[in-house]
Amino acid sequence: MRLALVAIIVASLADPALADTTSGAGFDVTSYDLALTPDMQNETVAGRETIRLRAIDDGLSQLIFSGNALTIDSATIDGVPASPTLKADSLTFDLPRPIARGRTVKLELAYHGHPARGFARSATALYTSYFACDWMICRQNDFGDKAAFSLALRVPVGTDTMSVGRMVSKRPGPDGSEIQRWKAPRPYSAYLYGFAVGRFVSVSETAGSAKLTYLSDVADTAELKHRFAPTREMVRFISDKAGVPLPVAEYRQLLVKGDEAQEAATYSVIGMDELPTKADDPDQDWAIVHELFHQWWGNLVTCASLTDFWLNEGVTTFMTAAWKEHRYGRAAYDAELDVARSRLEKVRAKGLDKPLAWDGHYPTLGTRRAIQYSEGALFMDHLRSTLGDAAFWSGLRRYTRAHAGGVVTSIDLERAMEAASGHDLRPLFAQWVFGETARP
Incomplete structure (x- = not known):
């Protein structure tokens, strides 16, 4: 046959x-x-x-x-x-x-x-x-x-x-x-x-109890160490915010030519063109940390369906901004969210404004990303502003710990944030996530 x-x-x-x-x-x-x-x-x-x-x-x-x-x-x-x-x-x-x-x-x-x-x-x-x-x-x-x-x-x-x-x-x-x-x-x-x-050159280091391994067919060990030097601090930052250590015993990053930026279970593939061309440039610093974030949000805690895809990508896009705030200061955080805001405004100008958990057909990849990546990040920032840092980060840790290894819907994030803050967030989630008439 x-x-x-x-x-x-x-x-x-x-x-x-x-x-x-x-x-x-x-x-x-x-x-x-x-x-x-x-x-x-x-x-x-x-x-x-x-x-x-x-x-x-x-x-x-x-x-x-x-x-x-x-x-x-x-x-x-x-x-x-x-x-x-x-x-x-x-x-x-x-x-x-x-x-x-x-x-x-x-x-x-x-x-x-x-x-x-x-x-x-x-x-x-x-x-x-x-x-x-x-x-x-x-x-x-x-x-x-x-x-x-x-x-x-x-x-x-x-x-x-x-x-x-x-x-x-x-x-x-x-x-x-x-x-x-x-x-x-x-x-x-x-x-x-x-x-x-x-045929890959490789070099390894540790981050807590985890092993970090960098591989490439286009770079030597010295360049690998230089290119991926921020990874250890990124792991510490994310582990603290998630309340869960790096959820793999060994995390690998494969450096290749081009503009690749893709997470997989336990590793990522990163293209040379997606890495900063100069040191300490927050505008260019995103690929390593974004794909690393997915080991927690996307890989460990995974949206149950495409309807809640923003839980993978919106959370990770927001956390990329949070990393920039940690490393470069508040202005870098605001600048990252301004990029998200600009992308969202472009699709809204075309009449394509949708709630985050919309289950309809997106006409283009750019539209989906503007909603589930960019609007998702902006909603997380709005939650943070509404609840305050203590309750917000407590809620994110609660959400991540409770669902580690499992699948989630938007309701799971809502419940975690409500438990951490003591607030009824149904109106807020109805407006941003489900649409005004999606829930009683």
């Missing part, structure tokens, strides 16, 4: 979160286990994957995943051959018979192909960026479905690899290859999966 699956290119390429094709699929993935052979030169991949899942609806009859451009070579459901089909931009497997809620299923796949998105390469390295479900079978936009993840990468001997969590084994493979297996420390949302292969 061979089936080429073509991803929707129009809206989803412009905005990875414009279309949510897998929400309400009726099942919860418990684990993704992959054995992958990436081809750096041709930017292709061949793999075998086992997906274990549990029905959360009675009468589940289909398994729906995000569509992509991979060719499925074989598929079985609990050992029975299955034929996937492409419906809109989703990859669908029909179950042999409907199953009851609570029943577990094992889907096994073999595939190969050239991912339409999600791969980037240099002369000596290949790394992934955001679109995990273009190089594996998964559910890209179902943020609330956190699953265990392991990845065995088959690469030429002497090749360095990086993925989620830590390398748990390395063994010889066929034809001069070796197999390096990585395992995530906890369940994560699928959009946070990733890997890199190549």
Whole structure:
């Protein structure tokens, strides 16, 4: 059986979160286990994957995943051959018979192909960026479905690899290859999966009990230390504000060419063009800290769906301003929020003002960002001004601690802020987050 699956290119390429094709699929993935052979030169991949899942609806009859451009070579459901089909931009497997809620299923796949998105390469390295479900079978936009993840990468001997969590084994493979297996420390949302292969210089230091490792195929150890020097202080600052230490035992940052700025579970990819060109310039200081913040808000505490995506990005955008206040002073904080305010005013001028938890269709990526990133940051600043620093930061710590490792909606943040401040925040959240008529 061979089936080429073509991803929707129009809206989803412009905005990875414009279309949510897998929400309400009726099942919860418990684990993704992959054995992958990436081809750096041709930017292709061949793999075998086992997906274990549990029905959360009675009468589940289909398994729906995000569509992509991979060719499925074989598929079985609990050992029975299955034929996937492409419906809109989703990859669908029909179950042999409907199953009851609570029943577990094992889907096994073999595939190969050239991912339409999600791969980037240099002369000596290949790394992934955001679109995990273009190089594996998964559910890209179902943020609330956190699953265990392991990845065995088959690469030429002497090749360095990086993925989620830590390398748990390395063994010889066929034809001069070796197999390096990585395992995530906890369940994560699928959009946070990733890997890199190549030849990397690396250097490490500690931040409290955590290890910080910097890698690159374009910089030496001296430059890595210089470029990522602020990371230790950033970790201390965020840990204090979150009330939770860095939630990974080792945090890696991969420095590459270009303008990349992308978080993944337990690591980030940062492009040289996104780093400050001169020291102590608050205008340029954002990429390292923004992606680092996501280890707490986005990765550890994750929005349940795209409706509450501002809890990932608005909180992190606000915290970037808070970091600038800490490092450079109040003027840098205000300047950062002025940037957010300017972006929001541009979409409002076009009649596109929406509440933060709006579940409608955003016409462009810029519009989504203006609302969920910029307006989200401005709302957090408004909460801070309304409640005062003591109650605000106490509420953020309460929110982060209570939901560490889990998924959240806007109501969870409201309740944490109300508990910390003693104020009824329903009118404020109704106005900013839900819309005036969204709640009684």
